[in-house]
Amino acid sequence: MKWLMCLLSVFALWMLLFWSLDPWVLGTGAFFALLVGTLLGDIFPDRLEKLLDPRRWLFLMIYLPFFFWCCVRANLDVALRVIHPDVPIRPGIVKVRTTLRGEMAKTFLANSITLTPGTLTVDIDGQDLYIHWININTDDVRRRTEEICGRFEPLLRRIFE
């Protein structure tokens, strides 16, 4: 099942990239889809029935514009620091805990953190995230957690868990 899903998604991607129904394209596409499906089918996400739940898609649609807005703010923030004559930064690596459990949810949380204001995920160890923060503004652990991952956690939990 996982093997088949992996194979089909690779083939769909191939067809989108080539955008042609030439037999050569179809043939090589089928060959590579089989190859990739056989080699990497095991690491394809489990529990595919989650894909069929419309509520998850709805929350994903809410998440994407929110994420894009955070991303733009992150960019303006970094851009301002970079062109400011004094380069006002206060960097360091902090450790925060997440309440998310699923691997997929944690992956997306880590990626979202990396792309948003001044934070970059260095490592994940179970529930602990190690974050490089360009401008540490508080010593309080709870406020840090809120500021770094509190924004994303409720939405990501509804999408992936």
Added chain:
Amino acid sequence: MLETACYWVIGIGLVFDLFGCIGLIRLPDVYNRAQAATKCVTLGTCMILLGVAGLGFGRADWPMGVKAVICAVFILLTNPVAAHAICRGAYLSGVKLWEGSVEDAFADRARDLRDRQTEEGLVSHEETETP
């Protein structure tokens, strides 16, 4: 109209890329530089690609539009992972944080990871321990 909007999006994307490059030069250490390089360059490049996709769809050139969108999604997914791998790798191979850094919560975990790697004979860390 659509074309003009697309060229504006591409232009703004280029400006973000430029900020990313300036950040790469001005910020002090690997970790801060990776921040500028991931954030600004991801958004900048995605905006350029989305502008190109808009141009493609506007001319009914579907392959061009679809390819640009797929590339944008790839960059959005892979760029943060690459930055994470670079920073983790840099830390584990002994690159120090900038001296103005205020905190380092990763030191203990990094020591454990290094010990484990050395035990397993994957890497030798002798060269990084001598100052």
